[in-house]
Amino acid sequence: MGLTKTEIFNEEQNQLAIALKAIAHPARIAILQQIIAAKACICGDLALELGLAQATISQHLKELKTAGIIKGTIEGVSVCYCINDEVWNKLGTQLGSFFASYGVSAKTCC
């Protein structure tokens, strides 16, 4: 085996899992923090800032881009990456309600 059975889960579950998986890596969290902190695209500087090879950063950026979390716009020779507002806010809201869906007050066991 070794293949996630996506067909037995609903859209929400699969999509949330994909989005979280895209963020669930220290390098990608670091990349997002850099992009946010710079309040701008940091382009290829990321490879220097974090201590990873250019190919590795490019791969991580691709994953974030595929998940829709960031978007890149060509700027001369380099590419400017930044947060995709819509996706970011939607995911934030979705996670917010997921975490809020557990109300401690109503605990009935453990």
Next chain:
Amino acid sequence: MGLTKTEIFNEEQNQLAIALKAIAHPARIAILQQIIAAKACICGDLALELGLAQATISQHLKELKTAGIIKGTIEGVSVCYCINDEVWNKLGTQLGSFFASYGVSAKTCC
């Protein structure tokens, strides 16, 4: 290669990545939703509710437990799983500030 370079990232980045990775699977999201919806431990019923083998569910529960997100208490022959309040709330807060750290108003590019 193939080994995440955790040593080049900080504690916050590594821990958040581990927590998100634990949640970033449709089966584990479904498990958490079930536990939350039942507002109680659902124990082995999970294997029946979701369409996965008992061994598979047990493995997913172990991952969630290892990440500290849920905790299990023995209840006779079965085990009662439920949300770990502290960890859950802390993670929710952490994610909340992470997503809030990106203020759309200050956008300067893209």
Next chain:
DNA sequence: AATATTAATCGTAATATTGCGATATAATAA
């Protein structure tokens, strides 16, 4: 045009995850 710069992609090796049958462990029930 020739050269430099930047980013994407390819290929590869190492490691991790996913899912499940089979088996082991532990607690209750007969």
Next chain:
DNA sequence: TTATTATATCGCAATATTACGATTAATATT
């Protein structure tokens, strides 16, 4: 004690991820 029930663990095969050097593609500079 001997079932019965519930969960955990082992072992395995399939697949996915991570990282990087090397190469390619595209734009800029000279």
